[in-house]
Amino acid sequence: MPIKIPATLPAYDVLTREGVMVLDEELAARQDIRPLRIALLNLMPKKIQTENQFARLIGATPLQIELSLLRMSDHKTRNTAAAHMASFYRPFEDVGDEKFDGLIITGAPIEHLAFEDVDYWDELTRVMDWTQTNVHSTFGVCWGGMAMINHFYGVKKHMLDHKAFGCFRHRNLAPSSPYLRGFSDECVMPVSRWTEIRQAEVDAVPTLRTLLGSAEVGPCLIEDPAHRALYVFNHFEYDSDTLKQEYDRDVADGTPINVPGNYYPGDNPAQQPLNRWRSHAHLLYGNWINEIYQTTPFDMSLIGKD
Template identity: 40%
Template sequence: MPIRIPVQLPAQNVLLGENIFTMDMDRASSQEIRPLEVGILNLMPNKIETEVQLLRLLSNTPLQINVDFIRIDNQAPKNTPQSHMDAFYHEFSSVANKKYDGLIVTGAPLALLDYEDVKYWDNMTTILEWAQRHVNSTLYLCWAAHAAMYHFYGVTRQLREEKFSGVYQHNVNDPNNELLRGFDPTFSAPHSRYGHIDTSLYNGVEGLNVVAESDEVGAYIVASEDKRMVFVTGHPEYEAETLKDEYLRDLNSGQNPAIPKNYFTDNDPTKSPIVQWRSHGSLLFTNWLNYYVYQTTPYDLSQLAEKSQPKR
C-alpha cells in the first residue's frame, strides 16, 4: 500500500528516487477504492492443494479481493472431485466478457510435452490472448511462464535431462523494481521443472526485464516494463512438504529422481525439509498485487486498455 504523506514533504523526493510509492493527502482524499477482481486459471491436477497455496499468499494484504477460479476445459481432473469443480470453478465462456485486475496462471505437469501436443493448447492460447484485452496484470507460474513466452515471443524452452528440483539461491538484479520491494539481495525459492530458457533469451526480448535470477537455474522473475505480464519460473507458492511429495511420488512410480537440492536437512529424505522461501514468496505476491495490480488498474475496469501485441 502507498504511504500517505503531506503535500510537498521533502522526504517525498527521496522516496520517489528509491521507487517507493507515495501518495499525497490531496490524492488520497479523492481516491476511489473497490475490491480487486482476480482470476486464477488453475492447471494443476490437485486443484484444492493449489487453491490453498495461492489463496494463502493472496490473503497477506489489506486489499479486498474477489477471486474467480477458472478451468481450462471440461475434462474431469484426476485428483480433484468433479463436485468440487462444479461448485467452485467457472467455465471460461462464462467469464470471457469479464475484465480482471489480475490473473494468475499456474504451472502444470506437462514438462515433457511439446506445447502443440498439450490437449488444451488451443484453449490455452485463446485465454492468453484474452488476457491481453481483459486483464491488467497477469502472473504466469512455472510451465505457464514458459508457455506464455513461447506463444507471445516465440521463445522455445530447452528440456533438461535432469530436473531442476530443490531450493536455489537467487540474486536481485533490479532492487528498485517494485516486485522486489523488501527483498534481501539474495533469497531462496523452490523450482521443480525440466524446462529451461536461457537468461540471454529473456534479455533479448524488447520490453522484458530479468529482475531476479539464479546462477544455477537462470532467470526467476521476468517482468514486462508496462507491468502487464510477470513470468515466474519457479514455485513461490509451494508449501513445506510439496517438493517432498513430488519426490516420493516419482520414487514410488519407479523413477529414479534426484534428491531435491538444498531442501532436506543434511540432504537426507528421511529428515524434515528446511523451509527458507516463504517470506519472499509472500512478499512477491503482495508486491505484485500492490504495485502491478492495485496501483495501475483503472477504477472502472471497463476502461482497461488492450495491451499492445508483444514484439517477436
C-alpha cells in the first residue's frame, strides 16, 4: 500500500521517481480501509529535505499512510518558502482536537540551547503532554527524542567536547524487540550531534529500555512503554549525502569540523560516500508502523483512552 500525500508536495515526485508507492487524496478515497494517520512535527530548517526522508521510510510499508505535516504555531521558519509552509503545514494549535496513530518529532539544530531557552519550548511541552491523550505512538528523533526523555523523566542532555560526527556501529541490545525484527547483531548509523544522553542516567529509570547502543556514541534507540514512545538520538533517516552536505557547509563557512568518521571510503572526502544504513532504516520504521497497525484502535476516538 502507498503513502497518502498531496500530489503537489515535492516529496510526491521524489518518491514516485524512487519507486515508492504514493497515493493522492482522490485515489485514496476509493479504498475502503482506514489509513494510519501519521503526523510529522518538522522542526528542521530544511523542511522539504526532511519531509522526503521520513516519507520515504514510512511509505515503504504494505499499509496506507496518511501523512500530516505540522509546525510549531508561532515559530517562523527562515529556510523554507512561506508558500510551501502555508500550502502543506498546519500549526499545532489547529490539530489539538485531532487523533493520530503516530507522531514523529524531528530533531532541530539548537543543541547548544538549554531546553527552556528554546523559543517554542512551552508549546512543545504541550505537544508532548498531548501525545498521551491524542497519539497512539510517538517517535522522537535526535533533539526531539532528547526533549521527550527530558520532559518525561528529567534525563539530561550533555554537551560533548567535540562533535559526534560520522557513521558508528551500534549493537542490537534487544533482539526480541518487535522494533528490531530483522535487525543484524550490529548496524551502522549516521550520527551528527554535539550532545549526548548517558546510559547510566537512562538505566536509572526502570521503565526505559535501551534497544540499540554504541560503545563510541552511547545509547541510541530507547523504548518508553509508559508513554508509548521511542527515542532515537541518531539518524537512520539521513540520505546518502546528508553528512557530506553538513561537512561541506562547515568547511565552506570556515567552521572547525572533523571529517565524518567511517563515512567516506578511506575517510577521504574526495570519495563518494557509501550508504550502509538504508536497509536497517527501513526495518526500524517499518517495524514501528507495523506495531502501530497491530495495536492502534480502529475507532480513533479510543486513542489515548487506555
